[in-house]
Amino acid sequence: MLFHVRMDVHLPPGLDPAVRDEIVAREKAYSQELQRAGKWPHIWRIVGEYSNFSIFDVESNDELHRLLSALPLFPYMDIRVTALARHPSKVD
Template structure:
């Protein structure tokens, strides 16, 4: 199943800089692992924001929830999910 996901990151400005850097490093490692596995085939930064648009390709809603909730930055994110369906006019 494909999902379009918008993630807005809102790290508290008073978070210890070392904790912030460690979270961001873990986030990058985790997300790149998912990208290499094919679960996270697309990610785009939203210009001018600490946010991204992503497409995730997972088995079901539960797997999507597991992936998102395991993101190290999850506690600091606002996430919007849209399930995607194949468009009948798409050319293969």
């Protein structure tokens, strides 16, 4: 089941660079783990913004919330989720 997710990162200006680097590194590892597991099939950077559009493929709403709220950057992000359905014009 697919969901469209927009994530906007807002790191506080005064955040310690070492803390920041460590969070960002954990975020990357966690994201790649979910991508390899097939849960996060697409992620694109929005040009000019510290933001991404992503597609998640999960079993349920609960699984999606569990995955998103475990993101190391979760406390620093605005996240908007949109449920997706198959489009009638989609070519198989």
